[in-house]
């Protein structure tokens with residue numbers, strides 16, 4: 149690929165090319181994460197989280213086109229977590245007998261796509277943007293709850309394995325069409 | 334105790350299209366309500382008219398629109414309204430319906446605008462709703478059949494209480510003071526206790542639950558009982574109340590025919606280790622040890638300026654921590670002591686907005702005292718988000734429960750099952766209880782929720 153056929157943004161932001169070895173490793177890590185979440189292997193998901201993780205899902209507001217920056221509200225969140233609080237959530241779901249919001253559990257499918265990876269300036273960290281689509285079904289519901297979002301992650305290479313060091317989940321719904329977030333994204 | 338309540342002279346029980354009257358749905362003597370009320374479309378329409386067009390409705394907090402011309406769009410029952418800030422303290426609540434042809438005037442959820450112009454044909458309105466004019470002035474496209482004064486946006490009555498914005502579309506209805514009634518004394522302890530009051534830490538979380546608005550709202554009228562089972566994980570987890578959920582069932586429940594309710598829980602009982610020796614301490618010592626959530630040591634002297642001595646004593650020993658306000662508000666001011674000794678709170682208000690007979694919008698605001706340091710506000714926001722609202726570890730179990738009730742309310746057999754409120758407190762009013770309203774001592778019972786239904790009944794059968 150010659151320089152002038154590359155997407156313009158890729159030149160500017162030190163994109164790690166799609167299909168490169170690093171890109172493939174990161175893609176595989178995100179696919180594997182989706183599998184752990186869908187198969188309720190939450191302890192394995194917990195191992196993927198870095199101890200300094202910040203995990204947030206800001207609110208969205210419908211704002212005029214010239215005020216789009218204010219459409220993502222960082223002062224209030226649907227999820228406002230760190231490593232310790234996520235471990236608490238995993239413990240509630242896996243170690244107590246009465247986490248009713250997920251008992252019987254939701255059947256979920258996490259679809260991950262449009263993965264773009266950037267260098268961050270730190271040799272062991274990558275900025276990863278991905279689109280997410282979650283389908284969720286509970287009980288005998290005859291429809292799927294569908295939740296779409298973009299994730300802005302920092303993935304860190306720790307002794308050859310990738311860990312999630314930061315995640316921001318930006319939903320596309322201003323009023324979330326689900327009864328709760330007892331599932332992870 | 335079971336008492337038969339006199340029907341008001343204005344009592345008139347409306348009849349639904351299938352011949353069922355409100356009096357058939359609620360059995361006042363037996364304290365039962367037919368499950369049908371949790372899904373019925375005709376009843377829902379009647380509620381929008383008889384309750385949400387008449388009562389005061391919570392729309393937000395003035396700190397959400399701090400600057401002149403700020404606005405936000407909110408749901409008021411099944412209607413949508415624009416809440417605007419005018420000069421200084423002026424807050425307006427306007428129906429978001431263009432008087433020309435019914436278009437929404439504000440299509441964004443929030444912003445700052447000096448005038449609100451409808452994008453359809455361009456009629457323009459001031460922040461107080463007054464009609465300014467229509468485009469192409471020389472053609473007078475708004476005609477001359479109605480004066481300009483009749484072409485403004487429909488205005489609601491507004492009351493700002495402790496910074497909370499309430500509105501009411503019934504011009505001849507209850508005053509806000511009548512609405513709060515004898516429960517105001519208790520609400521003041523939460524909302525009006527410091528010099529600068531509360532602040533909403535941001536816009537509210539909003540999400541949809543496929544349940545009737547009453548499934549959530551009757552629980553907000555201080556259903557303490559469900560905590561033992563639905564939130565049993567708290568005990569299994571150990572951290573909460575030192576693992577002793579049943580201890581947190583004790584307290585005094587205050588309520589009245591207003592439909593409002595609060596659970597006052599003794600802090601010494603709830604935090605046995607932390608509050609060792611609490612009973613023999615002075616008021617000042619107690620306040621230092623367990624200040625109300627979000628109130629810093631520096632702010633403690635302010636409490637005396639706003640609360641009378643009885644209120645202050647109760648706030649220190651047995652503060653209201655959870656409850657509701659009729660028709661659809663949940664209040665949580667739950668003490669959350671941290672390992673480092675700070676007392677944070679799960680401090681939040683929810684409104685359960687009707688969105689149809691089988692759908693509600695859960696709106697969740699998180700609050701902190703305005704004068705608290707930013708670091709404390711951030712921690713309050715984080716612990717509250719962790720336990721309440723969209724992802725709240727406690728409330729995710731509630732929001733997964735209510736849809737089942739609404740589903741069951743649709744069955745030809747299920748709809749005739751009754752909701753039962755027969756756990757009646759028979760203890761005498763606690764001795765020397767300092768506050769007004771009904772006060773029920775001991776283990777949490779159904780009296781508060783029954784008052785919520787009686788208020789519902791009063792409004793549904795009012796002429």
Ligand code: FES
Nearest residue numbers: 431433434451454
């Ligand atoms: S509908 Fe608003 S100007 Fe016509």
Ligand SMILES: [Fe+2]
Nearest residue numbers: 559727728731
């Ligand atoms: Fe609950």
